[in-house]
Amino acid sequence: MGKYILRRFLFSFFTLIGATAIVFGLSRAVGDPRDLFAQEGGYGVTEETYEHLTKMLNLDKPLYMQYFIWLGKTVRGDLGRSLLGQKDVADLIGEKVLNTLELTIFSWILSTLIGIPLGVISAIKRGSIWDWAGRFLALIGQAAPPFVIAIVGILIFAVKLGWLPAGSGESYLIKGVFRGISSGDFSLVPAFFSGGWKHYVLPVGTLGLAASASYLRLTRSSMLEILDSEYIKLARAKGVPERVVIWKHALKNALIPPLTLAALIFVGFLTGTIIVETVFVWPGLGLLATTAVSENDFPVMTGSVLLFAVFYAIVIFISDLTYGLVDPRIRYS
Amino acid sequence: MTLSTKIGVDKPSYLERNLPLYKQLIGVVRFFQRWPVIPIFMLSILVLLAVFADVTGYDPELPALRDRTLPLFSEPVDPLTKDLTRHWLGADQFGRDTLTRIMHGARITLYVLLISAVSGTIIGTTYGLVAGFFGGIVDDILMRILDLVYSIPFLLLALVAAVVFDPSLLVVIVLLAFLAWPAFVRNVRAEVLTLKERDYIMYARVAGASRVRLLLTHLLPGVINTVIVIATLRIGQLILAEASLSFLGAGVPPPTPVWGALVAEGRDYLNSAWWVSMFPSVGIFLVVMSLNFLGDWFRDRFDPRLRQLGS
Numbered sequence: 264m265g266k267y268i269l270r271r272f273l274f275s276f277f278t279l280i281g282a283t284a285i286v287f288g289l290s291r292a293v294g295d296p297r298d299l300f301a302q303e304g305g306y307g308v309t310e311e312t313y314e315h316l317t318k319m320l321n322l323d324k325p326l327y328m329q330y331f332i333w334l335g336k337t338v339r340g341d342l343g344r345s346l347l348g349q350k351d352v353a354d355l356i357g358e359k360v361l362n363t364l365e366l367t368i369f370s371w372i373l374s375t376l377i378g379i380p381l382g383v384i385s386a387i388k389r390g391s392i393w394d395w396a397g398r399f400l401a402l403i404g405q406a407a408p409p410f411v412i413a414i415v416g417i418l419i420f421a422v423k424l425g426w427l428p429a430g431s432g433e434s435y436l437i438k439g440v441f442r443g444i445s446s447g448d449f450s451l452v453p454a455f456f457s458g459g460w461k462h463y464v465l466p467v468g469t470l471g472l473a474a475s476a477s478y479l480r481l482t483r484s485s486m487l488e489i490l491d492s493e494y495i496k497l498a499r500a501k502g503v504p505e506r507v508v509i510w511k512h513a514l515k516n517a518l519i520p521p522l523t524l525a526a527l528i529f530v531g532f533l534t535g536t537i538i539v540e541t542v543f544v545w546p547g548l549g550l551l552a553t554t555a556v557s558e559n560d561f562p563v564m565t566g567s568v569l570l571f572a573v574f575y576a577i578v579i580f581i582s583d584l585t586y587g588l589v590d591p592r593i594r595y596s
Numbered sequence: 597m598t599l600s601t602k603i604g605v606d607k608p609s610y611l612e613r614n615l616p617l618y619k620q621l622i623g624v625v626r627f628f629q630r631w632p633v634i635p636i637f638m639l640s641i642l643v644l645l646a647v648f649a650d651v652t653g654y655d656p657e658l659p660a661l662r663d664r665t666l667p668l669f670s671e672p673v674d675p676l677t678k679d680l681t682r683h684w685l686g687a688d689q690f691g692r693d694t695l696t697r698i699m700h701g702a703r704i705t706l707y708v709l710l711i712s713a714v715s716g717t718i719i720g721t722t723y724g725l726v727a728g729f730f731g732g733i734v735d736d737i738l739m740r741i742l743d744l745v746y747s748i749p750f751l752l753l754a755l756v757a758a759v760v761f762d763p764s765l766l767v768v769i770v771l772l773a774f775l776a777w778p779a780f781v782r783n784v785r786a787e788v789l790t791l792k793e794r795d796y797i798m799y800a801r802v803a804g805a806s807r808v809r810l811l812l813t814h815l816l817p818g819v820i821n822t823v824i825v826i827a828t829l830r831i832g833q834l835i836l837a838e839a840s841l842s843f844l845g846a847g848v849p850p851p852t853p854v855w856g857a858l859v860a861e862g863r864d865y866l867n868s869a870w871w872v873s874m875f876p877s878v879g880i881f882l883v884v885m886s887l888n889f890l891g892d893w894f895r896d897r898f899d900p901r902l903r904q905l906g907s
Contacts, residue, residue, distance in 0.1 A: 274743070277744075278743075278744060281744050281748075282748065285748070285753075286756065289756050289757070289760045390622065392618065395618070395622070402885060402888075403881075405884075405888060406832070406881050406882075406884040406885035406888055407877075407880075407881045407884075408836050408839050408840060408843075408856070408877075408880055408881075408884075409840070410839075410840065410843050410856075410859060410860075411859065411877040411880065411881060414859065414863060414866065414873060414877065415877070417866065418866055418870065422866060422867060530749075533749065534749045534750070534751040534752060537751055537752075537755070537844065538751075538840055538843065538844065541843075541844060542863070552752070552755055553755070553844050553845070556755050556758055556844070556845060556846055557845055564755070564756060565756070568752045568755070568756055571749055571752050572748075572749070572752070575749055
């Protein structure tokens with residue numbers, strides 16, 4: 264077990280090294296990085312500006328040294344300054360992380376609560392209206408791109424019916440709790456319950472729909488497979504009530520594949536938020552990244568990509584470890 | 597007496613009995629599940645749209661301020677030539693005909709998909725074949741590299757690439773091929789691992805077949821079913837990825853009409869001109885759905901062992 268953890272940890276470590284190397288390599292592939300700061304022939308750009316930048320960006324050292332210097336700075340939390348406004352990238356990202364987490368965690372809960380029960384129902388009542396409703400949901404969730412779901416949602420609930428706001432609000436639950444713990448100001452929390460939650464419905468629903476579709480399909484097929492197995496037949500034959508057979512005997516084993524999917528879905532959200540945040544103008548990491556793309560702001564871009572990669576590595580690492588907890592048959596070798 | 601009773605063929609039960617409406621509908625659905633009629637029909641429409649993209653007589657990229665956000669079926673008169681031209685699906689905020697842009701978009705989508713899917717398939721299959729066939733240290737190294745590739749979030753890589761290189765058709769195709777290939781490797785490799793233990797491979801070896809010959813003429817035909825199934829299921833995801841890229845502004849640059857970009861452009865005009873983004877959205881949805889159905893059908897037909905895939 265200890266060896267397994269060490270191996271997975273080393274693997275995550277190398278993944279991160281690989282990811283940072285790619286990000287760094289691309290940052291050098293842009294061409295002369297000095298041009299990002301001072302366009303050649305731009306106003307007030309002289310030889311000296313270039314020399315100053317050479318020193319500042321360590322361009323006089325060999326490439327691998329540049330990478331290590333960059334890595335060292337990154338590890339210490341120095342991600343450089345944004346090209347627009349010269350803000351500290353680490354600060355910029357720090358402001359947004361909680362907002363993104365907020366979106367991801369709520370969608371994760373929602374998709375689990377919808378996907379798994381509906382999957383079970385659609386497996387035990389095959390051919391019923393529930394089954395068809397579930398499969399219809401799965402169909403839409405898998406074939407409709409998230410931005411289309413988002414736009415249709417806005418069109419119906421925000422524009423036509425006017426029930427829900429189409430953008431982000433001011434009150435955030437998790438952020439509010441964090442702020443409350445750190446400064447004693449819990450005012451964001453009641454604001455969330457008195458109407459701030461409305462801003463969550465559309466973005467969380469959009470992210471959750473696609474995810475619950477994959478939960479549903481997986482739960483349904485694994486439940487069908489389990490219900491067909493010998494030990495379920497035995498349980499039925501010895502007179503165990505159907506309710507107990509399904510919810511106790513079958514469900515426990517049928518849940519293994521969806522639970523292992525849970526980590527992957529969480530990881531998928533991290534990139535899914537890029538689209539949802541763009542559509543709903545949700546001030547998170549994804550929006551930061553896309554704005555950086557459109558503004559050609561390289562340090563912000565690499566910073567947020569790096570953070571996503573770190574998240575990704577951490578979640579994959581944790582999920583590898585929890586496989587064994589969910590399914591004792593998996594051996595750590 | 598009808599023919600079916602004469603030869604003793606029963607009508608399908610769902611037509612016979614007095615079932616509630618939705619169950620009868622299920623019967624109809626079952627028929628369409630047995631044969632992929634609708635998916636093939638939809639995809640042929642896509643191809644037709646792409647082929648006949650020029651018949652509408654509009655330029656997909658030329659703005660026409662006079663026609664800004666004209667609604668469906670509107671028929672503006674050209675002030676110079678007095679020609680009647682009809683915007684069947686309305687016009688966008690620059691007065692470009694929506695239908696024309698969708699049709700040209702279908703052309704570009706097909707072009708991008710075809711190239712990226714084919715190259716992704718070739719790369720992934722070769723990779724899997726080599727890893728499975730040579731085994732040992734080659735296999736180990738190749739599979740570790742695959743793990744690394746899997747751990748890179750695609751959309752992020754695409755966004756970085758969009759900043760580093762100027763977005764262009766070529767960049768999008770390369771990115772999509774990069775997204776496509778890893779899906780093939782594991783299944784192809786697993787298949788090769790069992791196939792290469794078979795007697796016929798041994799005989800071929802004894803007969804002096806070279807490695808290349810073994811791979812291409814003896815092993816490749818054995819995995820081609822798996823490859824086709826995965827490819828069909830994968831193309832749907834490629835379309836979604838391409839649309840997401842264009843939507844985020846990291847795809848094929850404007851004014852080229854790509855479906856994802858069409859949706860993105862119309863987003864700001866939902867109140868006044870819903871048709872601009874609604875029709876491309878529906879198009880993406882239908883095409884991806886058709887491809888998913890077709891992939892499921894292929895899978896059940898040719899390789900039921902792959903059921904885990906995509907479910």
